[in-house]
Amino acid sequence: MFAKEWRSELRTRYALNTLALFAVNTLVVVSASLGPLGAAPGRSSETLPVLLWLILLFAAAAGLPRAFVHEEETQTATALRLAATPSALFCGKLAYALTLLAALEALVAPLFLAVMNLDVARPGLLAATLAAGGFGLAAGSTLVAAIIAQARGKGTLFAVLSFPVLLPLLLLAVELTRGAFAGGGSQGQGGQGGAGVVLMQLLLYDGAVTTAGLMLFPVVWNP
């Protein structure tokens, strides 16, 4: 399933190009409009993580819904229903979204750091956050994409539906990225044991959403 996704993706390179271009465009807009302020010390480590995750979220929203929308549009969905079990299909789509997002993060994160002149105090934490956040983003969007593919007004609907689901993920990821940029513990109330606890919560979110996806996907997919 995973191999099939990439094969058809590489044939068109639609999602990959769109995602990359969209992310870079957003990054340029953000960076250019912030100008030298982006590099200003002090507040930057507070606000920049938000921008980084917004870029990732919107790029994901631009590219990921296609995973299922494309199947419905080209009417290959029925063939897929026959060929693969729902859980295999979900895992395949999830792995596809995951690798796509990983590629995106590998492109955006270094560029972001370079353009914003940021020093990362804890690179390991940043990498872990990107990995865990990317996973949650992929899992949440894959299920929502499966839902909206069967509805009208797909693009806007995806943004509307995924936002409340992904909001906790974003809040946690932003908090962690802040910690990674600034160094030291998380800046939340009383620290709460620092970044490790927040990272655990992020992983918990990933696990919960993936499990929900595995359980709910069969009923979404099969009439």
Next chain:
Amino acid sequence: MKKRTAFAAFRWLLWLWLAAVIVGAFAYAPLAAKFIGQSSRILFFHVPMAWAAFIAFIAAGVSSLRYLFGNRPRRDPRHDRAARAAIELGLLFGLLATVTGAVWSRIMWGAWWNWDPRQTSIVMALIFNGAYLALRDAVEDAEKRARLAAAYAALGLVVTPFFFFVVPRITFSLHPEPVINASGQVDMNPRMLQVLLASGAGFTALFFWLHDLRTRVLAVADQALEAAAAGAPRAGIVGAWGSAPPHITEPGTAADPATASQRTSN
């Protein structure tokens, strides 16, 4: 007939109860210390509204799960209607809680809004409910609509705990927490607590009453749609009662195969 009498009695009891809560909130309960003016009295309505919104959210999730996984192999549209009614009421109570909260926040904190964790979670709940209804509007086929919406509501049920337990811990909160606090102790004047609990019970009952009404209205609407599709205009009224009241069922209608099949399907 007995059931309807019981309903009427329940309704009157509910009105009296809520009226007593209003009187109690203004005349019986004392003002809380350290609150500006009379502002603490909003508590007796604001907290139960938020509570009702929370119940609505859980009810929608549970109904959705029952729709998806109960009654196999044939899904029961009753649970879908219950979920939708709960989401709508959740939107209503959530909006009321948000507005009363904002009014109070303006008085006490000097700003209508400050992204307190509880404000974050109620906004997420409101957006979620709105998204659920938007999703329903975007699907034509009734069975598919119910299935997709139920899956989405179930996903919401999975995400909710993060708003209630995780996000409040990583951001600073100004929210007063005499009832829902970490130490598990109730730190409140007993009279205030009595009124608050009475109000909470009243709002819970109000929610279930409204939910029942709304579910029945949706059932009538569904029946009417099906009847219109089947070309039997009478069937809508019959289905709403679960079993047909004798004075509505006419000899001709009951014999009609379309009507009969709808009644059994409900």
